[in-house]
Amino acid sequence: MKTGLLYGIVASSKTRVRCVFCGVFIPKANKCIEQHTNGAKHKENIELMTENGISFANDMLYCKPCRIELSEEESVTKHIESDGHANWVAAMEDLIDGEFISLDPYLNSDKEDVYCEVCHSSLQCTLQNIEAHVNGINHRTNITERLKPLNGIFPVDNDDEVWCKVCNVFIDNTARSILDHIDDDDEHMEWFAEIEDLIEEQDVSIESFLANEYEHNAFCNRCNLEISCNPQTIEAHVNSDAHLSHFP
Numbered sequence: 266m267k268t269g270l271l272y273g274i275v276a277s278s279k280t281r282v283r284c285v286f287c288g289v290f291i292p293k294a295n296k297c298i299e300q301h302t303n304g305a306k307h308k309e310n311i312e313l314m315t316e317n318g319i320s321f322a323n324d325m326l327y328c329k330p331c332r333i334e335l336s337e338e339e340s341v342t343k344h345i346e347s348d349g350h351a352n353w354v355a356a357m358e359d360l361i362d363g364e365f366i367s368l369d370p371y372l373n374s375d376k377e378d379v380y381c382e383v384c385h386s387s388l389q390c391t392l393q394n395i396e397a398h399v400n401g402i403n404h405r406t407n408i409t410e411r412l413k414p415l416n417g418i419f420p421v422d423n424d425d426e427v428w429c430k431v432c433n434v435f436i437d438n439t440a441r442s443i444l445d446h447i448d449d450d451d452e453h454m455e456w457f458a459e460i461e462d463l464i465e466e467q468d469v470s471i472e473s474f475l476a477n478e479y480e481h482n483a484f485c486n487r488c489n490l491e492i493s494c495n496p497q498t499i500e501a502h503v504n505s506d507a508h509l510s511h512f513p
């Protein structure tokens with residue numbers, strides 16, 4: 266990204282310049298300009314531009330998500346708070362939540378695409394397009410495949426079902442019923458919430474328990490010790506003197 270003293274500053278009159286990002290006028294003196302462009306507010310606005318897909322070219326601000334050039338009266342913050350922009354951001358974040366699609370490369374470059382990590386494909390970043398993609402059968406299937414080893418879901422002999430190791434239940438082997446189980450089953454979600462709460466910042470990992478069908482243990486990296494992977498044992502372990510004495 267371009268920076269430098271005059272980044273965002275355009276001529277206004279004989280005595281004043283205008284900061285396009287902040288929507289303010291500044292006396293036309295190097296010292297004043299420098300003070301402004303080194304200020305926290307100005308830097309914060311540059312950061313907001315990067316996070317919101319707003320770029321600066323030919324003395325104008327352009328918002329890529331909204332596909333408009335901002336008028337002279339509109340500062341970066343004013344535009345971001347406008348309904349059109351705020352709604353786009355909210356709708357987009359809602360669509361890509363949990364979908365392994367990151368908006369950042371789209372927002373802070375001049376790319377028109379985002380990348381779907383589970384489908385290994387680029388897609389044009391419009392609400393309509395992303396909505397169609399995340400609801401598509403290929404994407405749902407790929408998401409399911411990605412989530413299985415993170416959720417303790419395993420194939421069984423008959424292809425019609427899968428097995429959830431965490432809940433010890435069989436589930437129909439369709440993307441929809443597996444995702445329903447992962448996202449909506451109370452017992453499943455409670456187990457994860459409880460364990461994640463217990464192991465947070467405790468260096469205890471449950472990845473191999475979830476990814477390997479025959480692994481019974483979680484692993485405490487702090488104590489270099491295997492512990493039976495259930496809430497009771499993990500709770501007892503993270504509160505034990507042995508574990509606490511290994512505090513880094």
Ligand SMILES: [Zn+2]
Nearest residue numbers: 284286287307
């Ligand atoms: Zn400024």
Ligand SMILES: [Zn+2]
Nearest residue numbers: 328330331350
């Ligand atoms: Zn916008």
Ligand SMILES: [Zn+2]
Nearest residue numbers: 381383384404
């Ligand atoms: Zn996808």
Ligand SMILES: [Zn+2]
Nearest residue numbers: 429431432453
């Ligand atoms: Zn489950």
Ligand SMILES: [Zn+2]
Nearest residue numbers: 485487488508
């Ligand atoms: Zn430990």
